[in-house]
Amino acid sequence: MDLSELDLGAAQAAIAAADTVDELADLRKRFLGKKGAVNRAKESIKTLDPAERPKVGQAVNAFTTGVTEALEGREAEIAPPGSAEPPLDLTLGSHGRRRGHLHLVTQCQRELEDVFVSLGYRVAEGPEVEDDWHNFEALNFPVGHPARAMQDTLYVDLGEPEQVMLRTHTSPVQIRLMETQPPPIYSVMPGRTYRNETVDARHSAVFHQIEGLAVDRGLTFGDLAGTLETFTSAYFGKKVTSRLLPSYFPFTEPSAEFAITCVFCDAAGCRVCSYTGWIELGGCGMVDPNVFLAVGIDPEEYTGFAFGFGLERMPMLRYGVEPIKTFFDNDSRFLSRY
Numbered sequence: 001m002d003l004s005e006l007d008l009g010a011a012q013a014a015i016a017a018a019d020t021v022d023e024l025a026d027l028r029k030r031f032l033g034k035k036g037a038v039n040r041a042k043e044s045i046k047t048l049d050p051a052e053r054p055k056v057g058q059a060v061n062a063f064t065t066g067v068t069e070a071l072e073g074r075e076a077e078i079a080p081p082g083s084a085e086p087p088l089d090l091t092l093g094s095h096g097r098r099r100g101h102l103h104l105v106t107q108c109q110r111e112l113e114d115v116f117v118s119l120g121y122r123v124a125e126g127p128e129v130e131d132d133w134h135n136f137e138a139l140n141f142p143v144g145h146p147a148r149a150m151q152d153t154l155y156v157d158l159g160e161p162e163q164v165m166l167r168t169h170t171s172p173v174q175i176r177l178m179e180t181q182p183p184p185i186y187s188v189m190p191g192r193t194y195r196n197e198t199v200d201a202r203h204s205a206v207f208h209q210i211e212g213l214a215v216d217r218g219l220t221f222g223d224l225a226g227t228l229e230t231f232t233s234a235y236f237g238k239k240v241t242s243r244l245l246p247s248y249f250p251f252t253e254p255s256a257e258f259a260i261t262c263v264f265c266d267a268a269g270c271r272v273c274s275y276t277g278w279i280e281l282g283g284c285g286m287v288d289p290n291v292f293l294a295v296g297i298d299p300e301e302y303t304g305f306a307f308g309f310g311l312e313r314m315p316m317l318r319y320g321v322e323p324i325k326t327f328f329d330n331d332s333r334f335l336s337r338y
């Protein structure tokens with residue numbers, strides 16, 4: 001057999017010359033691996049004359065021991081225990097990833113909630129799929145009443161025809177609150193609303209509203225006006241003022257629309273406010289006695305006011321976002337800006 005491969009001196013020199021962990025691994029394989037020099041020598045011992053076997057066997061063992069020691073020694077020099085590659089630091093964020101954040105409409109909703117919570121209001125929510133009673137009937141829109149046509153309704157194909165719908169406003173949550181809790185009530189009710197609307201720059205079939213309801217003894221129209229003024233200056237700043245103009249809603253009497261001075265031209269008149277100096281935000285009024293009767297609250301004992309306005313309007317005015325569909329496109333270039 002060829003024992004020249006078992007030259008310990010040459011093997012030790014090769015091991016000492018190795019510089020990397022990989023080179024050492026190759027040498028280990030060459031000498032001690034399955035098909036390495038040691039194993040091949042052991043195989044060939046079987047072919048030897050029995051008298052010669054012990055001597056060659058000893059030589060193979062000595063080589064194995066010597067190579068093993070040399071490999072371990074060099075391994076310790078190249079990569080002393082503990083000095084190996086530093087542990088992977090998984091606590092660092094990776095490059096090129098940005099944290100998500102709340103949608104501009106949600107941010108606006110939270111901000112408005114905060115303003116009203118600071119005035120002592122609670123936040124309530126209701127279902128987006130409503131029944132005729134909550135969306136219309138209890139709000140003093142009798143069947144066939146022309147006021148129903150004010151809101152183009154998207155009906156859901158469920159139960160009797162036109163009895164289940166996507167809510168056209170957040171006002172049904174007023175009914176749900178008054179049905180389940182006694183006055184005093186001071187609540188705001190934000191949420192998504194739907195109308196069978198022709199889409200244009202400022203109208204969308206899906207949008208959000210925030211509703212307000214206060215029911216207590218002795219509440220007056222002055223309380224309504226003061227509340228709206230407090231809220232508009234908290235959101236838009238002190239130089240913005242609000243005004244109320246007569247309007248009509250079946251569930252409030254008297255009713256008003258409320259507007260603020262144009263934030264773009266300081267009420268001087270510009271394209272955004274159609275040169276009127278005013279921007280309409282929403283509707284409001286004193287709760288109609290018929291609504292109180294529908295939910296079992298005595299209109300002789302309690303009075304109340306309510307208001308409701310579109311949520312998208314607020315950031316549209318504050319940041320000049322248009323058209324309204326920008327909010328629902330989910331273009332990350334728009335979303336990441338706010």
Ligand code: PHE
Binds near residue numbers: 169170282285
């Ligand atoms: N629900 C009305 C609308 O969507 C707004 C409103 C709310 C008016 C509360 C008066 C009182 O147009």
